[in-house]
Amino acid sequence: MTGTKTTVGWREWVALPELGVPYLKAKIDTGARTSALHTFLIEPFDEDGVRKVRIGLHPHQNRSDIEHFTVAEVIDERWVSDSGGHREKRYVIRTELRLGATTWPIEVTLTNRDNMRFRMLLGRTAMAGRLVVDPQSSYLAGEKPSAGKHRHAQDSG
Structure with a gap:
């Protein structure tokens, strides 16, 4: 992909509109190839x-x-290896990610690691050709949407 890339910080507010998630905090993880969504429940059917x-x-x-x-x-x-070298077989889904005013499809692995500090890691594959990371900054794509309560709140970007 060519063109202008968006500069983001090491952590950003993102939305997953197709999954009904108006906002969550994501770590922009240049050390991870694949994006991951941390869940407490994964039920295949x-x-x-x-x-x-x-x-x-x-x-x-x-x-x-x-x-x-x-x-x-x-x-x-x-099969995905975490930063500690542990391998885990994970389900992969494709969904839209909204970061600031831009939305694009990404692949995300699902992992039952709800104890992780960030509910989502945005990996290099999702960033490729789109983002440049400023590791000294946070929330360059915008502050947390002022939704009040999280339930079905409108995402302000």
């Missing part, structure tokens, strides 16, 4: 011959009392 997964998220950092459930189509299963 088939619907009319299509592999899907029911996902349960705690979209807010340090808040396990707020839950969000959604369903997505599984596009693959992959």
